[in-house]
Amino acid sequence: MKPRAYGPFPYSPIISRPRLVWPGGAQLALWVVPNIEFFALDEKVPAGSGGSGVPVPDIPSWSARDYGNRVGVFRLMRVLAKHGIRGTVALNSDLCAHHPEIIAEGNKLGWEWKGHNQSNTRRLNEAAPGEEPNIIRDTLATIEKAAGKRPVGWLGSGLQETWETLDLLAANGCEYVSDWTNDDQPYVMDLDGGKTIVAMPYSHEINDKPAFEKHSRTALEFKEMICRQFDVLYREGAETGMVMCIAIHPYLTGVPHRIDAFDEALAYICKHPKVWRATGSEITRAFREQLGSKKR
Secondary structure, eight states: OOOOSSOSSOOOOGGGSOOOOOGGGOSEEEEEEEEEOOOOTTSOOOGGGTOOOOOSOOHHHHHHHHHIIIIIHHHHHHHHHHTTOOOEEEEOTHHHHHOHHHHHHHHHTTOEEEEOOSOTTOOGGGSOTTOHHHHHHHHHHHHHHHHSSOOOEEOOGGGOOOTTHHHHHHHTTOOEEOOOOOOSSOEEEEOGGGOEEEEOOOOSSSBHIIIIIISOOOHHHHHHHHHHHHHHHHHHTTTSOEEEEEEEOHHHHTSHHHHHHHHHHHHHHHTSTTEEEOOHHHHHHHHHHHHTTOOO
């Protein structure tokens, strides 16, 4: 993508789009995105990830995140399985070497893995010149080797990209990207050489990281946010299919004093009959099959 004032897609107001229909007549496609991340103890936790800025080793910041990988993620697995939801994991590929047990458990549950850089201490837009292609290629290849299936989705660490990222993702077989949080439906992005990639709705709002770390929401307030978001999207989904993303982090939602509220929010959503509990690739492919290459 060349530098530009607007994205590589036409402006598409939701009021003028063709009706989107999900499998089984569902009004809403629900995808839950656990961000399972690896923070190297000998590297600074970035400020955007909650780092304190102190010299390494930053034990308090690092330990909180390590708790998520030692304990919290397994609580999330139990709760999602309880509601028949398969996570679509934004995975730092370095975790494959350090915590393979998480990959094994996720595979047992049928979770989907998507690329999320190698480590959450490094961003694509901060990589040395010429390194981004290697980072993307290595991330996807490492996850494929560890999980047994090549990822077809991507979420950049910190949701950061460069002008080249989308083209590199498509060249490496990615079908969708979720860095762009500007819609409640998927849409097609036009890339160089006539290629395309689907932008899948992610969320800055229904995301435990800004909710807890930036806005100091309580677990019950986050539950209420999830339920209210669902109510509106489910209602609107009677007219055209909508997507609801819930983004969570094991070290935040996976702690004891928050997990039950999250469980209750999912129970509220899943008691509704026209909810499609899907993964990122399933939603992307249903969208592609219905609309082909038509731009939205």
